[in-house]
Amino acid sequence: MIPQPFDYYAPATLREALAMIASGEHKILAGGMSLVPLMKLRLALPEHVVDLGRIPELNYIAESGGVLRIGAMSTHHDIESSAAVRAHCPLLAEAAGHIGDAQVRNMGTIGGSIAHADPSADYPAALLALETKIRIVSANSDRTIDAAEFFVDAFTTALEPGEIVLELQAPVEDQGEGYCYEKVPHPASGFAVVGVAVRVKKAGGKIAMARIGITGMGPRPFRDSMAEKMLESGTEIGQATQSIGQGEEANSDLYASGDYRRHLARVHAARALRTALTRAS
Amino acid sequence: MKLTGSYTVPGPRERAYALLQDPAVLAQCMPGCEGLDRIGENEYAMRMKMTLASISGRFEGKVRISDANPPESFRLMVEGSGKIGFVKGDGLLTLSPAHGGTSVRFEGDVQVGGTIANVGQRLVETTARMLIKRFFDKLAAAASVLRATESAAD
Amino acid sequence: MATTVSKPDLLVGKSIRRREDPRLLTGTAIYLDDIKMPGMHHACIVRSPHGAARIKSINTKPALDRPGVAAVFTGADIASLGAVPCAASLPGLRVPHHHLLAQDRVYYQGHPVAVVVATDRYLAADAADAVEVEYEPLPAVTDPEKAIAAGAPAVHPEWADNIAFTFHQEGGDTAQAFRDAEVIVKQRITSQRLIPVALETRGVVADWRPGEKSLTLFSSTQIPHLMRSLVAGILGMPENLLRVITPEVGGGFGSKLNVYAEEALMAFIAKRINKPVKWVESRRENFQATIHGRGHVDYFELAAKRDGTMLGLKLKLIADLGAYHQLLTPAIPTLSVLMMPGLYRFKNVTADIVGVFTNCVPTDAYRGAGRPEATHGIERMVDMLARELNMDPVELRLKNFVGNDEFPFPTATGLSYDSGNYAAPLKQALAQAGYPELRTEQAQARKEGRLMGIGIATYGEICALGPSAALPAGGWESATVKIEPSGKVTVMTGASPHGQGEETTFAQMAADALGVGIDDVLVVHGDTAVVQYGIGTFGSRGTAVGGAALFYALEELKAKVRKFGAMMLDTDSVTLSGGACVDEKTGKSISFAEVAAAAYHAKKLPPNTEPGLVSTHFWEPPNFTFPFGAHLVVTEVDRETGNIEIKRYIAVDDCGKIINPLLVAGQVHGGVAQGLGQALWEQAVYDDTGQLLTGELTDYAIPKAHFMPWIESSHTCTPSPVNPMGVKGVGEAGTIGCSPAVVNSVVDALAPLGVRHIDMPLTPEKIWKMIAQGGQA
Numbered sequence A: 001m002i003p004q005p006f007d008y009y010a011p012a013t014l015r016e017a018l019a020m021i022a023s024g025e026h027k028i029l030a031g032g033m034s035l036v037p038l039m040k041l042r043l044a045l046p047e048h049v050v051d052l053g054r055i056p057e058l059n060y061i062a063e064s065g066g067v068l069r070i071g072a073m074s075t076h077h078d079i080e081s082s083a084a085v086r087a088h089c090p091l092l093a094e095a096a097g098h099i100g101d102a103q104v105r106n107m108g109t110i111g112g113s114i115a116h117a118d119p120s121a122d123y124p125a126a127l128l129a130l131e132t133k134i135r136i137v138s139a140n141s142d143r144t145i146d147a148a149e150f151f152v153d154a155f156t157t158a159l160e161p162g163e164i165v166l167e168l169q170a171p172v173e174d175q176g177e178g179y180c181y182e183k184v185p186h187p188a189s190g191f192a193v194v195g196v197a198v199r200v201k202k203a204g205g206k207i208a209m210a211r212i213g214i215t216g217m218g219p220r221p222f223r224d225s226m227a228e229k230m231l232e233s234g235t236e237i238g239q240a241t242q243s244i245g246q247g248e249e250a251n252s253d254l255y256a257s258g259d260y261r262r263h264l265a266r267v268h269a270a271r272a273l274r275t276a277l278t279r280a281s
Numbered sequence B: 001m002k003l004t005g006s007y008t009v010p011g012p013r014e015r016a017y018a019l020l021q022d023p024a025v026l027a028q029c030m031p032g033c034e035g036l037d038r039i040g041e042n043e044y045a046m047r048m049k050m051t052l053a054s055i056s057g058r059f060e061g062k063v064r065i066s067d068a069n070p071p072e073s074f075r076l077m078v079e080g081s082g083k084i085g086f087v088k089g090d091g092l093l094t095l096s097p098a099h100g101g102t103s104v105r106f107e108g109d110v111q112v113g114g115t116i117a118n119v120g121q122r123l124v125e126t127t128a129r130m131l132i133k134r135f136f137d138k139l140a141a142a143a144s145v146l147r148a149t150e151s152a153a154d
Numbered sequence C: 001m002a003t004t005v006s007k008p009d010l011l012v013g014k015s016i017r018r019r020e021d022p023r024l025l026t027g028t029a030i031y032l033d034d035i036k037m038p039g040m041h042h043a044c045i046v047r048s049p050h051g052a053a054r055i056k057s058i059n060t061k062p063a064l065d066r067p068g069v070a071a072v073f074t075g076a077d078i079a080s081l082g083a084v085p086c087a088a089s090l091p092g093l094r095v096p097h098h099h100l101l102a103q104d105r106v107y108y109q110g111h112p113v114a115v116v117v118a119t120d121r122y123l124a125a126d127a128a129d130a131v132e133v134e135y136e137p138l139p140a141v142t143d144p145e146k147a148i149a150a151g152a153p154a155v156h157p158e159w160a161d162n163i164a165f166t167f168h169q170e171g172g173d174t175a176q177a178f179r180d181a182e183v184i185v186k187q188r189i190t191s192q193r194l195i196p197v198a199l200e201t202r203g204v205v206a207d208w209r210p211g212e213k214s215l216t217l218f219s220s221t222q223i224p225h226l227m228r229s230l231v232a233g234i235l236g237m238p239e240n241l242l243r244v245i246t247p248e249v250g251g252g253f254g255s256k257l258n259v260y261a262e263e264a265l266m267a268f269i270a271k272r273i274n275k276p277v278k279w280v281e282s283r284r285e286n287f288q289a290t291i292h293g294r295g296h297v298d299y300f301e302l303a304a305k306r307d308g309t310m311l312g313l314k315l316k317l318i319a320d321l322g323a324y325h326q327l328l329t330p331a332i333p334t335l336s337v338l339m340m341p342g343l344y345r346f347k348n349v350t351a352d353i354v355g356v357f358t359n360c361v362p363t364d365a366y367r368g369a370g371r372p373e374a375t376h377g378i379e380r381m382v383d384m385l386a387r388e389l390n391m392d393p394v395e396l397r398l399k400n401f402v403g404n405d406e407f408p409f410p411t412a413t414g415l416s417y418d419s420g421n422y423a424a425p426l427k428q429a430l431a432q433a434g435y436p437e438l439r440t441e442q443a444q445a446r447k448e449g450r451l452m453g454i455g456i457a458t459y460g461e462i463c464a465l466g467p468s469a470a471l472p473a474g475g476w477e478s479a480t481v482k483i484e485p486s487g488k489v490t491v492m493t494g495a496s497p498h499g500q501g502e503e504t505t506f507a508q509m510a511a512d513a514l515g516v517g518i519d520d521v522l523v524v525h526g527d528t529a530v531v532q533y534g535i536g537t538f539g540s541r542g543t544a545v546g547g548a549a550l551f552y553a554l555e556e557l558k559a560k561v562r563k564f565g566a567m568m569l570d571t572d573s574v575t576l577s578g579g580a581c582v583d584e585k586t587g588k589s590i591s592f593a594e595v596a597a598a599a600y601h602a603k604k605l606p607p608n609t610e611p612g613l614v615s616t617h618f619w620e621p622p623n624f625t626f627p628f629g630a631h632l633v634v635t636e637v638d639r640e641t642g643n644i645e646i647k648r649y650i651a652v653d654d655c656g657k658i659i660n661p662l663l664v665a666g667q668v669h670g671g672v673a674q675g676l677g678q679a680l681w682e683q684a685v686y687d688d689t690g691q692l693l694t695g696e697l698t699d700y701a702i703p704k705a706h707f708m709p710w711i712e713s714s715h716t717c718t719p720s721p722v723n724p725m726g727v728k729g730v731g732e733a734g735t736i737g738c739s740p741a742v743v744n745s746v747v748d749a750l751a752p753l754g755v756r757h758i759d760m761p762l763t764p765e766k767i768w769k770m771i772a773q774g775g776q777a
């Protein structure tokens, strides 16, 4: 990596880190899997970099009171392999396992991923389907918002200068829920051309609850509540997924047009739902 | 890269048109714009700082308005270049009365070059759309403010 | 000279593990970027961000003012040096003067404009950012067909039509063949531009020694000796004062079969600043400034009788050459023409090449170099003809193959196929696949609405490049074998292996020939001061030509060892075996080391024999070799998404005799991976202004390990009469057989929808659209 020169800070406590970034002039470094490539290309030119990697209090995964709490510095690998995540939010573990490659999963963090808000990132689909809350702190504030409010646009989040993602809070999934994350990876980058995360609950052979989060298709991840409602009111999967992404903007790039992405979202939502149903009891 | 879109701006067409010709308004609405200096008839030098996620870059360039056909349409040309690449956008803006204000339709061609074009394929279109959207959001806000001050003055 | 002693442990033919691997796998190999020298400076190159532009001004002062900057060079500084060389020559070829740095214009994105030299790499990169270049962008053209259309911008202002050359070749009477035809099949077929993506990018270290007036150039290259001659020429320095060393090379695939501006530039700069200088290419530079491959648009016409007899073939080939000629750029499409008849008995062939300048980085040899394009074309055409005739594609191929009794077979393109049994690998592949059962399964799948495809491609390739008459700079290869006084053996090959594994196969050959253990043999290559002149490794020639040179060098040396052994054992019939010279009659033996010592101590010499044990052989091949094979691919296309799944991949390759099956398997696997890359994922895309849109690995999709199907690889063996070992070459086979087999398979899957042809890469969206539109592209 040949970036421009920058100052590097490695605070040992959260307090110290928040004080450092309060001015909004400092760039946070977490796993570096998004920031470092941009610095290497000299597209990101931060002058001050604050590494959160030496702050142990940001790296934890724990369940309490029906909520799974995940520290921002938990790596994708931590999440993929955590017994607590697998037991309480298996959808999130499944999505984590789809991210990049082993090296990326060993370095990259969930806090970094959502703060970066890449429109093709995997987590957001699962976080929306899980109705996760995100706790955000700064030197003098502490707030908790819904994931749906957090993702504003491509690469744009509700984070204000001086704020960091502290924790993700996911309600523990009920016993017997079915889940599935389906991903169409870009053959070059491995990012999601489209990723669909679903959760379902069955009752009396019918879908009693459905959650569908979609990433990659448009500039920001979204939940398709219309399809969810149709499923919950008995519409068959094929039909309920026909309208997914309607009215949402869809991205185009060299590899896949917006129309194709929308189509993939529908096909893979249906497939994910079917898999989830087979996993539900 | 062809881009089209349409946005609604509050207020009548004449006013929306006038706003879009006003360099002060343009400077305020163009994402990251740090200044527009008149260098000729309907032509301005532009300085811009683009920040998106971790990416940041300074651009210098030009903004030009041509083919003025008030209050219906005009062409807007924006070009800028900096260390991270260069961008050239050329679009026809067509204004028509719409429910609740003026609909501004944008039909343009955006060319991107340099690093951002070489490494940002996955993102250029999304980003371009987003920047255009931000422009119109700000324009709509500016139009509302203007309307508010006008009605206060009434 | 029959050897009657048993040969319990001959190594040739065995799967010996690569002797190169331990150092590669443990990270102890020395690559170019590992080289450090006292006082070494670092260069960073300022490149054009535009596809075409006039350079209005360059201001180097802001860079020069930065800390650690030793110098900045621009076009003016090197204008009097020689040009980047093109070794290929064709009648009427237009050769633009390819300066080491751009002069007043840039012709492609990545064109080097200035070089900044500083005390470390970071400072050099910062200073390169500070160089101010003012450009006036000019209209560009990046599509070869658009480039030759009327009104296209001229890449080089002096040649308005953008045509670098045209080339016509004709064998037989094609016009008559087409008049006799009962069926004519026509198709436009493209082989898209590819980026070779060697894992190790290019790099150069240049070390000037003022006292000796000599220069050592370390370069990650496939051709150290040719580089020495050519760089000496560019700089105007005596060739014997230039030494080229190739450290470990992390992949080349043809992209390092070249002499680039950077090699000469670093040599020039080291001398200028009187300090060693290093340049290592970034991945993005590698994409923009290292040669690309393919870039062919082919218009094929195939004439046949209704019974399937193929009569004639026409090809119009539009080759995207890029902005300049690199070492072999214009020669690559001519290789396509040579191989366009494939394995078939065509008597009548006509080809016209139009070589076209575009505002893109030059194309040149990339694994297969001209043959994958040709094979892809002919194998697609044969499948289309089979469809037209409602004939099984296997039957059509078998009907038209050159027969086993027809070798050496003179082709309509002027070649002489050395040996072959073309039906053998095809039949083996069919047997392995269970072809009739597969077709039954396919019929069933179709009934169920599933899209299953069976694709076959047979291929022939031209390898062991090649007789000197056919190559610009000699087609022979050299080997030296030395038996050291202690009995250890050193082999020096003029081929410059870089991943092919000749450190292993050549050691196997030497150990067998001399009857010593493989651990007693060292294979040395890639240093012009140590190794006798050689040509290099490319065109599947390393073993087939370099190995043959070694074979003869070994024969010569063996004879001399025997003389010493015979003298010492006082006999006249000696064999070399088990690390000893053995008297065949008495079984008495004397160790190899003792014989070696005697040859160097020279107390007593056999009659008419010089002291020492060294032999060098330069071997000129009498012909190319022509490996062949058949690949069979079973695919299933996902109707809903257009996604392609490869269910089975069967490769039966005939590369003649095999020295090391493990290494051959490695070559097949790697070749198939790159073939799949072209068939399914890879494509270099420039926009109309010359921006390379696939400028990094985030958008350019090379195959990853987990994309690979299981490859069922096996062989038939038809020895080549061209060289004494009977080998043919296998480095490119996988790449050549793969892409048509995959595309034939997918087209077969989509045939019920009326699909007849699809251009590569077969991206899911393309397939999905075809399905959605009922087969229309």
Ligand SMILES: Cc1cc2nc3c(=O)[nH]c(=O)nc-3n(C[C@H](O)[C@H](O)[C@H](O)COP(=O)(O)OP(=O)(O)OC[C@H]3O[C@@H](n4cnc5c(N)ncnc54)[C@H](O)[C@@H]3O)c2cc1C
Binding pocket: A027, A028, A029, A030, A031, A032, A033, A034, A035, A036, A037, A072, A073, A098, A099, A100, A101, A104, A107, A108, A109, A110, A111, A112, A113, A114, A115, A116, A118, A120, A121, A122, A123, A159, A163, A164, A165, A166, A189, A190, A191, A192, B053, B054
């Ligand atoms: C080869 C490769 C393949 C990849 N493939 C995928 C994929 O398939 N799917 C996918 O989802 N992602 C993928 N990624 C991205 C990867 O998941 C990153 O790890 C992730 O996007 C960023 O996390 P990070 O910890 O590395 O953050 P960093 O790169 O360190 O930081 C990213 C951004 O977030 C900010 N930031 C970091 N932590 C915080 C915090 N706690 N609060 C506020 N701001 C913060 C930083 O300032 C920076 O702007 C890939 C990356 C690579 C290199």
